Amino acid sequence: MSSTGKSPWIVHYDGSSCNGCDIEVLAATTPLYDVERFGVVNTGNPKHADILLITGSVNEQNVPVVKQIYEQMMEPKVVIACGACACSGGIFRDCYNTLGGADVVVPVDVYAPGCAIRPETIIDAVVKGIEILEQKRKALKNKTLVEPDVSRMQSARDKVVDGQTVAEIASNSTLE
Amino acid sequence: MSNKTVIPFGPQHPVLPEPIHLDLVLEDEKVVQAVPQLGFIHRGLEKIVEKRDYLHFVYVAERICGICSFGHSLGYSQAVEGLMGVEVPERAEYLRDIWQELSRIHSHLLWLGLLADGFGYENLFQQAWRLREIVLNIFEKTTGGRVILSVCNIGGVNRDIDNDELRAICDDLDKLLDGYKPITETFLDDASVHSRLDGVGYLSKEEAEDLSLVGPFGRASGLDNDIRSIGMGAYGKLAAFEPQLSNIGDGYARTEVRINEVVQSVQIIKELVSKIPDGPVYNKPKGNPPEGRFLTRVEQPRGEAVYYVKGNGSKFLERFRVRTPTSQNLAGLLKILQGCDYADVPLNILTIDPCISCTER
Amino acid sequence: MDNTEQIYKEIDASSILSTIHAYHDEGWRFAQLCGSTIEGGVEVLYTLEKGPVVENVLVNLPNDAEIPSISKIYPASFVFENELQDLFGIKVNGISVDYEGHMYKLSVPSPMNPKSQARVEFAKRAQAADQPEAEAQADTQAEAQAADQPDEAQAVSQPEAEASAVPAGQAGGETDEQ
Numbered sequence: 080m081s082s083t084g085k086s087p088w089i090v091h092y093d094g095s096s097c098n099g100c101d102i103e104v105l106a107a108t109t110p111l112y113d114v115e116r117f118g119v120v121n122t123g124n125p126k127h128a129d130i131l132l133i134t135g136s137v138n139e140q141n142v143p144v145v146k147q148i149y150e151q152m153m154e155p156k157v158v159i160a161c162g163a164c165a166c167s168g169g170i171f172r173d174c175y176n177t178l179g180g181a182d183v184v185v186p187v188d189v190y191a192p193g194c195a196i197r198p199e200t201i202i203d204a205v206v207k208g209i210e211i212l213e214q215k216r217k218a219l220k221n222k223t224l225v226e227p228d229v230s231r232m233q234s235a236r237d238k239v240v241d242g243q244t245v246a247e248i249a250s251n252s253t254l255e
Numbered sequence: 256m257s258n259k260t261v262i263p264f265g266p267q268h269p270v271l272p273e274p275i276h277l278d279l280v281l282e283d284e285k286v287v288q289a290v291p292q293l294g295f296i297h298r299g300l301e302k303i304v305e306k307r308d309y310l311h312f313v314y315v316a317e318r319i320c321g322i323c324s325f326g327h328s329l330g331y332s333q334a335v336e337g338l339m340g341v342e343v344p345e346r347a348e349y350l351r352d353i354w355q356e357l358s359r360i361h362s363h364l365l366w367l368g369l370l371a372d373g374f375g376y377e378n379l380f381q382q383a384w385r386l387r388e389i390v391l392n393i394f395e396k397t398t399g400g401r402v403i404l405s406v407c408n409i410g411g412v413n414r415d416i417d418n419d420e421l422r423a424i425c426d427d428l429d430k431l432l433d434g435y436k437p438i439t440e441t442f443l444d445d446a447s448v449h450s451r452l453d454g455v456g457y458l459s460k461e462e463a464e465d466l467s468l469v470g471p472f473g474r475a476s477g478l479d480n481d482i483r484s485i486g487m488g489a490y491g492k493l494a495a496f497e498p499q500l501s502n503i504g505d506g507y508a509r510t511e512v513r514i515n516e517v518v519q520s521v522q523i524i525k526e527l528v529s530k531i532p533d534g535p536v537y538n539k540p541k542g543n544p545p546e547g548r549f550l551t552r553v554e555q556p557r558g559e560a561v562y563y564v565k566g567n568g569s570k571f572l573e574r575f576r577v578r579t580p581t582s583q584n585l586a587g588l589l590k591i592l593q594g595c596d597y598a599d600v601p602l603n604i605l606t607i608d609p610c611i612s613c614t615e616r
Numbered sequence: 617m618d619n620t621e622q623i624y625k626e627i628d629a630s631s632i633l634s635t636i637h638a639y640h641d642e643g644w645r646f647a648q649l650c651g652s653t654i655e656g657g658v659e660v661l662y663t664l665e666k667g668p669v670v671e672n673v674l675v676n677l678p679n680d681a682e683i684p685s686i687s688k689i690y691p692a693s694f695v696f697e698n699e700l701q702d703l704f705g706i707k708v709n710g711i712s713v714d715y716e717g718h719m720y721k722l723s724v725p726s727p728m729n730p731k732s733q734a735r736v737e738f739a740k741r742a743q744a745a746d747q748p749e750a751e752a753q754a755d756t757q758a759e760a761q762a763a764d765q766p767d768e769a770q771a772v773s774q775p776e777a778e779a780s781a782v783p784a785g786q787a788g789g790e791t792d793e794q
Contacts (some may be wrong), residue, residue, distance in 0.1 A: 093273055095296045098612045099321025099402040101272045102365065106391075109384035114715045123269025140294045140721040143276070144266055170315055173306055176299040176720070195321055195402040290713070293695075302728060316715035337618045466647040466691040481646070485668045487618055550663060550672060551618040552647075558737070561648045561663060578648035578663075580697075586692040589713075590625075615720075 084213050086118030087205065090128035090152070092143050092230040094181060096135025099195030100162035104132055107198040114202060125151040129209050132201075136164040136177040137184050149185045154224065155215035160187045161201060163194040170194070262597075264344075266295050270373050270601040273611040281597055285421055289592040289600075297615040302577040309335060309544055310613065313408060314573070318484065319577060321402050322365060323555045325358045327577065327613075328407040330553040330562040333487075335409050338566050341540045345489075347411035349531040352489040353421075355553075356396075356520040356527075360431075361390040362556035363513045370510065370605045371442070374451060377488040382438055386426040389431045393424055405537070411537035421528045428521045439514045452507040456591035456603045466587045469580045470558020471516065472607050473587075475501050475508035482554040489527055496523075506606040513608070543570045555580055557608050579613035624672045629683055632662075635673060636686045639664045644671075646690035649697065651704045653729045658704050680705055680733045687712040705732025743746070 093101045106113050106123055122128050125148045137145060149158065159179045163169035181187055188211050191204035197233035218224040260281050266274030276292035294544065300319065304312055317328035329351055336343060364387040371379035391401045398406040398417050406413050416424075442448055458466075463476035475482050481498035483490045499515045503506040546564030551562050558580030565574040584607055591603050620784075626633055647663040647670070654676070660683070662673040677683065685708050687694045697708045698719040705726040717725075725734040 091272075092267055093296075095298055096612065097318045097321045097324075098273060098610070099324065101317070103402060105272060106348075106384060106388075109388070110381055113386065113390060125267075136298065137295070138295070138297060140297070142264075144274070144295070148267060170318055171298045171300060171558070173303050173305075174299040175302055175724065176297050176722060194318070195400075237462045297720045298721075299727060333618050337622075343617055464645075465691065467690055487620075516778075546626065549618075549622060550670060551620070552665075552670075559647075563648070563650060563661070563663075565652060576648075576650045576652070578650070582695050583648075583692050585695050615707040 084216075085208050086120075087129040087209055087212060088120045088122050088127055089130045089132055089205070090122055090125050090130040090148065091134075092148055094133050094135040094141045094165070094184075095138040096162065096164055097176065100134035100164070100193075103198050104161065104201060106132065107201045112198040112202065114205070119205065120165050126153060127154055129156060129187075129212060130205060131156065131158045133158060133165050133181040133185070133187075134161045134196075135181075136168045136171050136179060138176045138178065139179055142178070142184050144183045145181070155212055155219050156187045157212045157215070158185050159189040159204050159208050161191055161193075161204065162196045163240050164209050165190060166190045231244065233252060256547065256556060259287070264600065268601075270369075271425050271609070272369070273505050273603065273609070275604075275609065275611050277592075277600075279592075279597070279600065280524045282599050285455040286595050286597060286600065288425055289589055291589070292363045293611075293615055294611045295615070300616050301575055301577075304572045306571070308570050309566075310409065310540075310570075312575070314405060316575075316577075317403060317405065317407070317555055320579075320610055322610060323358065323557065323560075323613060325354050325407060326555040326560065328404075328552055330551065330560055330577070331564075331575070333551045333553065334549050334562040334564045335544060335572075336540075337551055338544050338547055338564055339409075339540055340540075341410050342538055343411055344538055345532050346415075346534045346537045347536045347538075348488040349492075349527050350412050350416060350536060351407060353416075353524055353527055354394075354404065354412075356524050357390055357393060359389050359396075359520050359556045360428075360517050363517050364390070364435075364511060366605075366608050367439075367510075370602075372450070373601050374603045379438060379442060382434075386431055386434050393427060397424075408537070410540045411535075412580070413537070414530055415536045418419060418531075421531065423540075424443070425528055426523050428524060432518065432521055434561075435517065443511060443514065448510075449507065451602065452510060452606075453505060455506040455599050456509075456595065456606060457505045458587065460502065462590065463504070463587070466590060467583060468558075468587050469583050470555075470608070471499075471509055471512045472558065472584050474498060475512045477502040477505040480559060482552050482559050492530060493526055506602060509606045543568060544572060557581055557610055557613075558584065560613075577613075577616060580614075581607075582614040584609075585587050585614070620670055622672075623670070624674055626674045628674070629675055629677060629681065632675060632688065633684050633689075636662065636664075636689055639671075640689050642666075646692055649686075649693050649700070651700045651706065651728070658706055658729060660700065660706070661688075677706060679731050680706040680707070680728070682709060684708070685710040685712070702726075704726040705729050705734045732742065733784065 091104050160166050165181040168177055171177050172179055189204050189207050191200050198200050261278045264277040264279055270436045274295035278290040279286050280288040294502045313328050313331055319327045343406045347606050364383050368380040368383035374495040395401050399406045458476050460477040463473050463478045469480055477500055483496055501512055548565045553560050560580055561578040563576040564572055567573045588607050595603055617642050631743045644666045646663040649662050650659050651660050657678040660675045685697055694711050694713050697711050700706050701708055701717050702720050725738050726732040752762050
């Protein structure tokens, strides 16, 4: 295992979440669960990080921010969607301002469920992420790194508001 | 001629776990103006009250915010009970207030950890969150969840806590106070804490009244705005309740008020446990909410939250509205940021205890 | 159980400022301001409290009405008035910190009130042009609006007048993501 596998650094961003999953991510670094003994450091700088933890169903305003954090991270990198909202939009899937999960904006490697996610699940997800990180590191070394799967990403125009997609609302002149 | 620069603060920042963006206009090292940019957590959940029936919506309401989660489900339930005229059994009112006070303790410990981390005292951050695990353990034993409890419902609560368990909770809280008192006494006496918090973000009582501040932010300037003094629910059965006030009005006073509130909450829980009556804990509501409106208030850890519901006879409510304490305190935040040093900006933001996910819903 | 007496008074849009002034002079605290969509318009609710007593003031407005701001009387109300503009399409004049309808970046304008002018125009613009052009048109119109507003540096070099702060919310949000 390489040094990144033995000590992955994480950066955490709250993309329109209720905060429950975020405080559990922080609680994973506190003495009861203590991921720092595995070498995991919660850094604030995306360029120092290997793993991105996204919480929350991403909203319209957060899309450029999340994309920028993702692009600033160095290869190889892994994205973990923490919590039900980041996986698929959660209980807020029907709201007018949520796009529905982090995979709308960035390609996600690990989906970790829970509402709010438990710290044990976060540790499990990071361990799975480390395996994927190792594969990506080897592929990068052999120059065979594959482009991420972007088939699930959608534009804001396919989002459903009040039973119609935004594109349909825009093309209807009679509303309701 | 001094130079003016605009520095963006956030939305991704190591000091705050939540995204808020501020454009700080600086003149040398002093902040001249702060312009906030909100909207990073706006999900629009008030509109889905038209799609989820009133019994199911309590699970959406408690996910407005993960830190003050129980308070939101309590406020929503109180508002719909007032609209429908549902009687809540007495034991349920005591249990609700016990969970609400536990929620206050865990929120203040969380805030204390983040404030200390903002200073650079990482050890105090770890200690405060280690003590907080005692409260989260109590939540898990009694409700099954650490953060989102799903226990408050319209007409009462979903589960009971038996009296032996309540006494065990009091013993656990005593152990929490044994660990809590030495570290907070050291923290409040420390010279470097004084030098960083004394005089920072000062607001007089008149300014606090003018800005309509709520919660410990206003109480540190001497404003008596605690909703628990009104005596709704089981709070009316307490022998005496005095809100924690201070008339110093700066960052140090706000820290002291919150630290004292934790000790007061433990005493309130012990008093409620000694007085709790036996009986049922749930009274199932019948029918749909009638046409009408109801407005109620709850004392959240960050201040007074106002809940407003409108019914129209069907099983979907017509309107649900939450006015959260941080959205009311934003004007106060902009006031204390004006004229402060650039290095004090994270501290000033942390001393008001912001909860941006509540603000934007 | 909450046994507070529920008091609701209905007033006209023209007497908003005088009523709120009277409450302020008698020492009432501002609690909240919210809108809700009703048949034919929007209903705005102002809540004021003094100790245990709570009084509510209701104003019935037609779609796209204009009302004066109370942020000179109660500065804490600016957040809620901006929200009223963004989500319901009601124009509020004279807010102390005015985002001019761009406090939240929404995918559909005025989502809580589908009959407001902004929402109806959004649909017509898209119907008149082709689908992909409609989105681009909406974006360029928004950018033109942002360019018209003075940006922060210029606003600050004016003499110290807090009330005249007009943030270029759009420009700030798009360029400063670091």
